[in-house]
Amino acid sequence: MDGNSDRTAExxxxxxxxxxxxRVLRARFGSERPLAGYRLSANVHLLASTVPLLLALRDAGADLAVCGSNPMSTDSGVARWLGDHGMTVFAPGADDLADEHERLLAVLDHHPHFLLDEADGLLGLLHAEREKLVPTILGASVHxxxxVRRLHHFADQGHLRFPVLGVDGSPIKQIFDNEMGTAQSALDAITRLVNPLYCGLCVVVAGFGACGRGIAKALAHRGADVIVTEVDPVRALWAMTSGFRVMSADEAAAVGELFITATGSINVFTGSHFSRMKDGVTLANAGHGNVEIDVATLVDTASDARTVxxxxxxxxxxxxxxRFLLAEGYPVNTAASAGHPPGLMDISFAAQALGIEYLVKNASRLSRTVHPLPEEVEQRVAGAKLAALEVSIDRQGPEQLQYDEHLSFAPR
Known part of the structure; x- marks a missing residue:
């Protein structure tokens, strides 16, 4: 083993x-082998913290092919390590394919029965360029x-031909992964790259969903002056009543010093906003892909560009x-930090792994739409995490159960 391999293993x-x-889940999967006989293609962030999920799926018996969901979050050492441990891996450092598009196609050409997709990278390409494989797909999980939003639209149009499990949207994903994890990893990344003094800094957070909410609260704890922009009136009101200033993006562009997008949408900050911004602002994305900040316009309108x-x-x-752009507009928390804390991803990845097991057991009787993560899966994951942390909780007694199950005024 060379030095790099040793460091990756450590x-x-x-x-x-x-x-x-x-670890507990992997031991059970290794014993019961619930995925034996099935091919699984996964499109995930290839970070060290993702390895336990992939090992659990491998130990469950899946014939596993993996590609990196984001070139900025692909650790080539991790990719090589996975390839040395029984997985087919398509990623820089593990193959000689030219680009991400080819790698996504290669992982689809594994002819999977089930898909594990970070967003819809595999699912979109499946329907666009590998539609002949659709009849053999039994189900998919989207992280x-x-x-999840795109697959809901796809299903509403009647195009979805197999069940999809929408892991995001479930409380156990939104609370721990999105709100807590994104807050820590995004601010960690921004600190590593530019080390700003947050206290007194005017920070614009675009989006007050779970990710933006966590970031805004974490910034407030650091003494930042936080402004929230939103398109949803309920979330905008939530932000305001949580103590944050709420403005339109046009208004916020003129006063912000650090801008962080967390919407999952496209072109949140564009040329009209760039033209209003002060000299020396920093732009970071903590949402999806590299499209939330209009990087193309930033490039086209620049008289000069350099890596500082x-x-x-x-x-x-x-x-x-x-304008200082971080990580080329890709999610800064996976491109420039270690990603979410493993202690939180333990929860999120357990939900994904149990979700895949649920799909394998129930796909034949699930309707062709997007299904939420079953509540019993969430309860099992939360209970297992509490047990690992040696935390005890109460249980309802018979009287409380009866009270919850009956109307206050029963009919005579």
């Missing part, structure tokens, strides 16, 4: 120590809200105003 061992639920720090690009406009 890193994987380090994250595993904070993932006790995945992010962007993917690793993963920090300065774009100077015609009037000399500078």
């Amino acid at each position: 890193m994987i061992s380090w994250v595993d120590r904070d993932m006790p639920v995945m 992010t809200l962007t993917g 720090l690793p993963l920090v690009t300065e774009y100077r406009d015609g009037s000399g105003h500078r």
Whole structure:
């Protein structure tokens, strides 16, 4: 083993120590082999913290092919390590394919029975370029809200031909992964790259869903002056009554110093906003893909561009105003930090793994639409995490159960 391989193995061992639920689940999967005989194609962030999930699926008996969901979050050492441990891996450092598109197609050409998709990278390409494989797909699991929303629209149009499990949208994903995890990893990444003084800094957070909500609260704890932009009136009101200033993006563009997108949508900040921004602002994305910030317009309107720090690009406009873009507009929390804390991903990945097991057992009787993560799966994951943390909780007694199950005024 060379030095790089040793470091990768140590890193994987380090994250595993904070993932006790995945260790228990992996042991059961190895014994029961619930995925034996099935091919599974996965499109995930290839970080050390993702390895326990992939090992659990492998140990469950799945014939597993994996590709990286984001070039900025693909650790080539991890990709090689997975390839050395019984998985077919398509990622830089593990193959000689030219680009991400080819790798996505290659993982589909594994002829999977089930798909595990970060958003809809595999599912979109399946229907666009590998539609002949659709009849053999028994089910899919989608991890992010962007993917879940798109699959809901797809299902509403009557195009979905197999059941999809929408992991995002479930409380156990939104609370721990989205709100807590994104807050920690996004601010960790921004701190590593540009090390701003958050206290007193005017930060604009676009979106007050679970991810944006966590980021806004974490910034407030650090003393930042947080402004929230939103398109949903309920979430905008929630932000305001949580103590944040709420503005339109146009208004916020003129006063912000650090801008963080967390919407899962496209072109949240565009040329009209860039033209209003102060000199020296920083732009970061903590949402989906690299489309929330209109990078193309930023590039096209720049009179000069240069890399000033690793993963920090300065774009100077015609009037000399500078915009500092982090991680080329890709999600900064996976591109420039270690990702979400393994202790939180222990919860999220256990939900994904149990969700795949649920799909395998129930796909034949599930309707062709997007299904929420079953409540019993959430309860099992939360109970297992509490047990690992040696935390005890109460149980309802017979009197309480009876009270909950009956109307206050029964008919005579």
